Amino acid sequence: MLRLSRFLPSTSRKVSDLKDVLWSGSVTFEHALSTSAANVDENASARKFASYTVFKGKAALSISPILPNFTKIESGGSRVKKNGSVMLTFFPAVGQRQYDYSKKQLFALSPTEVGSLISLGSAESCEFFHDPSMKSSHEGQVKKSLSITPLGNDNGYFVNITVLNNVQKTNERLSVPVTKAEFAVMRTALSYALPHIMGWDQALTSHPQSPTAPASKPRVERPHPDSEWER
Amino acid sequence: MLRLSRFLPSTSRKVSDLKDVLWSGSVTFEHALSTSAANVDENASARKFASYTVFKGKAALSISPILPNFTKIESGGSRVKKNGSVMLTFFPAVGQRQYDYSKKQLFALSPTEVGSLISLGSAESCEFFHDPSMKSSHEGQVKKSLSITPLGNDNGYFVNITVLNNVQKTNERLSVPVTKAEFAVMRTALSYALPHIMGWDQALTSHPQSPTAPASKPRVERPHPDSEWER
């Protein structure tokens, strides 16, 4: 029988500390912002941030969704320019219920990596490899891997990040055991997030006729949208 | 073959009674409101409340979602300050189809407890412990536990709450059998609610450019949002 307890001293103060770090400082989980005038961020005040964090003995793991980017297209609408992602942030523990937020390690899951994670069988593993310097002259200097391995007996998973730095000759590894219940939260949150980080929720939002839009602009005929026949 | 019947005399009057109790009186299922001027509740008139209730012989069980709390952050947006929850409310029966709403017992499920419940196998159990006086001088005086145990043969679950009061020397226990169909409603509603009580729906809502916002406020460069490379 699974037992969860809340009799433990609260970690709420720690969570606040964490969140202050997550949403400020050097990493901001926001829309991609360029310095170009075209991408002026007018809606910073409307942005909301949310995460799900598990605190364990040797490290904490926080997951957080990131929105996709859209770009204007000629026809007047917009299309996804860059998919969003789900960011995994690991923090090492430096004492009982104390975590060093300056030593965080990041790993951004792509839609397909999210798909891998949410379809993981209870006895299955998966591993992803990222190279932060991909496509630059520094390619291969730093290698990150994220692996998810079963705890056994359908009890959850170990989520491990390894960051190998060939220049600094360092090899950092953080590991967080995730219970079946916690993984169910992650799976549900990731399944919910997946269509959103690909922009499908926005593509599937109907836009009712705007009463202020000029109604006197008839369009020329276009091919029927969902017809596959027209080639 | 499962059979559900509606030939029974209606319980609709009772449901109304219950709802009057649920949404008024000493417990209000609303946003956390402080008395600070900053948190003035301007939107009370827009708030909507919903629940799912099962009425059984010895007790009734009602589940109801509660929104998370957001707090402003320096950068101009906001982040989850306190997760929402799913409130379970138990009412003892005091006669045929009559329940004593003054003797209700509450149990608020955290996101991880919701995760535990929605991933529960048909033959599995789970149990959660809460201490209402946690972190106060009264810690340990009252202990609550919620257990969910299978009825057997994939027929649903017993949902039991026990409230042990060491000061008043009382030990109240309410138990509600939940059919497979009713549990499917709960599981579906909880799965739907989970991303919302963690604020992920709000974090994943894009905010289109507001036409009234001042467009002439270019921002300084910020790190690319979803890049994990920038440490």
Add this chain to the structure above:
Amino acid sequence: MLRLSRFLPSTSRKVSDLKDVLWSGSVTFEHALSTSAANVDENASARKFASYTVFKGKAALSISPILPNFTKIESGGSRVKKNGSVMLTFFPAVGQRQYDYSKKQLFALSPTEVGSLISLGSAESCEFFHDPSMKSSHEGQVKKSLSITPLGNDNGYFVNITVLNNVQKTNERLSVPVTKAEFAVMRTALSYALPHIMGWDQALTSHPQSPTAPASKPRVERPHPDSEWER
């Protein structure tokens, strides 16, 4: 191997016919409207109707979601007064691809009945009984039952409605075979609809501060919303 074909002569004209019937005439799938001035229907023009229909040899079956009803509460918000439902509408065939819409039979699934349907195993059955005259002097005169029974070999289900009229001494029965793919559509649509017909989507919608609301109305302190401790 499952094979679906679109080479058959189109049924699109028939579908239009059906929809004209579904959304007009004696049955309107709309919000509950009383004649009281308080419930004036100001938003008829914004309402949208959708269904999913399967046309088979002896009958057609259409399913369609119906919104819940809210009622104002003292505190200024509103709560679900009456759950929505998912309406099943059966039409008997009167010729090849022709259906008699005047002989439709209706069956409104409650949230728990929806839960029963979406959790149905591939070899399981379920049956629901409704009495249209429940709680009136005509109780027992008409009895409806809806049964869902497996086609066998994980191939889908038979969905059957029986309407027994003890006064008119009639016993009508319509039966529609639903393929595994069609049932997957129904299951997905019903799972999506379930939180909505219970009003959970509206209860979980956050209402951002309205700029036009009077901000100078500080509230008195209220109990913390999601605390279960306060009894």
Add this chain to the structure above:
Amino acid sequence: MLRLSRFLPSTSRKVSDLKDVLWSGSVTFEHALSTSAANVDENASARKFASYTVFKGKAALSISPILPNFTKIESGGSRVKKNGSVMLTFFPAVGQRQYDYSKKQLFALSPTEVGSLISLGSAESCEFFHDPSMKSSHEGQVKKSLSITPLGNDNGYFVNITVLNNVQKTNERLSVPVTKAEFAVMRTALSYALPHIMGWDQALTSHPQSPTAPASKPRVERPHPDSEWER
């Protein structure tokens, strides 16, 4: 153990190329637009497009949701006139990581075909047949089929399109292997899209009382909406 890698040279430039093709040119994935003045497209600037694409050795496959069409009904609301769909677009490879977008093949999945795909067991297959000239004098000249067959060992599926042109005596075939992780993305995206392409999200959206609507227009009595009793 499943391994995904990002060390490969990026395909981002190719993706951009693809998207330019997807959202412009001869095929526009938009609302159905007639040339009639009534259907003037006033909201082109608000439209957003999203897809999910997998690039493989011999071909690429992109899936993309298409909204349903609504039409006004007499009572003042609107109903689904034509279901949306999920468009599958195949592109043949013409070199390493190079695809010929001019040779794309399209296949639009109906709601029931989406249901078939999302309920596909890991060892199951399905096949759909479309005739682009259905109901015209050219019926039977071109036959398309889409088949989805398991790769084996729960490793994903082959997605194959065949276009047989009896006039041009051509038979084109494109085949894309889809990993389990990629299929999980498709399944999740399709499950999310399904209620939307049928318009259920719009039918289940409540429309709060508009403050600007004339409140002095009481309606005549109508039958109770979700009552099945009223025949």
